Amino acid sequence: MTTHDARGASGPPDSRHPVEHAHLLHQVFDAVLAGEPGPMMPRALVSESWQRSLAAQIDPDQRTPPVVVQDAELPDLRTAHPLNAVMPLLRSTLVSIADEAMHVMLVTDADGIILWREGAARLLVSADQVGLQPGTRWTEDAIGTNAMGTTLAVDAPVTIHSAEHLVRTYHAWTCAAAPVHDPDTGDILGAIDISGPLHTVHPAMVQLVSATAQLAENQLRVRLAIADERLRVRNMPHLTSLRGKAGALVTASGRIIAGEPYGAWPERVALLPGADRVRLEDGREMMVEPLAEGFLLHAPRKGAAAPNRSALSLRFMTDGAPSVLLNGTAIPVTLRPAELLTALALNPDGLSAEQLALLLYGDDGNPTTVRGEVLRLRTLIGSDVLRTRPYRLAATVDADFHAVRRALRARQPAEALRACGGQLLPRSDAPAIRDLRDELEAGLRRAVLDIYDPDLMGEFIAHPLGRGDIEAHDRLLDMLPASDSRRPEIRTRLSRLLSEA
Incomplete structure (x- = not known):
């Protein structure tokens, strides 16, 4: 299925009337699948996508997208996905346009699973009938050539018009999509798509979606810069404690955000899970010390083992469930362990069972009850982190309530x-x-x-x-x-x- 079409791979397919062009594309589609000469060759983008889709055994005549996520699972997936942070921007930019132009806006994750769908109410009924709904997967190997799956495959904005879709079910649709990238790692986070009936196609659709994807990436980049600065401010004492010796603060993904001496560090280091040291490109070996939300790199200390102090991150000022990270690993906690951790974080010198009982239960507190709760908490975070006599946290603690209190003071x-x-x-x-x-x-x-x-x-x-x-x-x-x-x-x-x- 070679092609000699010289037009752009990802641009609008044609400038003629959408219905006329759709009719021509149907002739091309039928000819290519029958192995016969057609009135023209498909675009290179489409031809190559058809090849990938057919190699994945997609049936052009009988196929619907697989449902891989149930409705009950979607809220948690949306909340945890990085694009959730930019959904207000996407709605303000695209949804009103989609409503007016009889389109739907779709947002997928990197696996092509639709997580969000919004747009013209009348069109949502039609979208449901062809499986264009949250929870379905739209990669090329799942449903053939389509804007969402193809933009993820080629990592570029695309328009797929009418019979350029490999599956006949979608020949009445035109779609434009663009990928959104993680500003930290550069990886694809997902795709933004506008889909609608073929008579609503407009040459500027792909430019609109592409510009919106860039706006989303810019907003994510700003959020990343703010998070970096907060991480830097919270953890500068660790870097300062090296007293001028070589060291660096590193994010969980391996980006260096502060270093001493300045300018002597790469932009990123490859940190293997659980590794206690890393070798830099210039040959230097550095110790890796976990912090609450990142790592401290420092030179090995001669004649002594590096201290192995745990890092505890507490996020308790939230409308959701309390969040605890221990050396970067999530620890599931309910309300009572969170209360214990808060009391211990507020009293770094330690507390007796009697003092803890008073703080948590008031005058009716029972030290025996507290001892049992402390024992259960120690099984979660380890006896090396929660020490006894007195009860105290032997860890570097980063808590949101500490940060709020410091900022207010x-x-x-x-x-x-x-x-x-x-x-x-x-x-x-x-x-x-x-x-x-x-x-x-x-x-x-x-x-x-x-x-x-x-x-x-x-x-x-x-x-x-x-x-x-x-x-x-x-x-x-x-x-x-x-x-x-x-x-x-x-x-x-x-x-x-x-x-x-």
């Missing part, structure tokens, strides 16, 4: 707000947790309201802690000029809050 409300994902363990009634939760929420709210910063106030009313704050909404309306486009939405939300008060 340093009078940095923007940093405090961004370090806070929500309430501290909102289901906890432990006295120590309640007191800290009230302290952080009140301190954060007051810090935001005490300064004249409309952008920060806007972040606050969009934050879980500020969504229901009537005074904050009212204050922001006073700050914004009458021409500000945000005013109608804020006024509507304020009216709703007042009606519910």
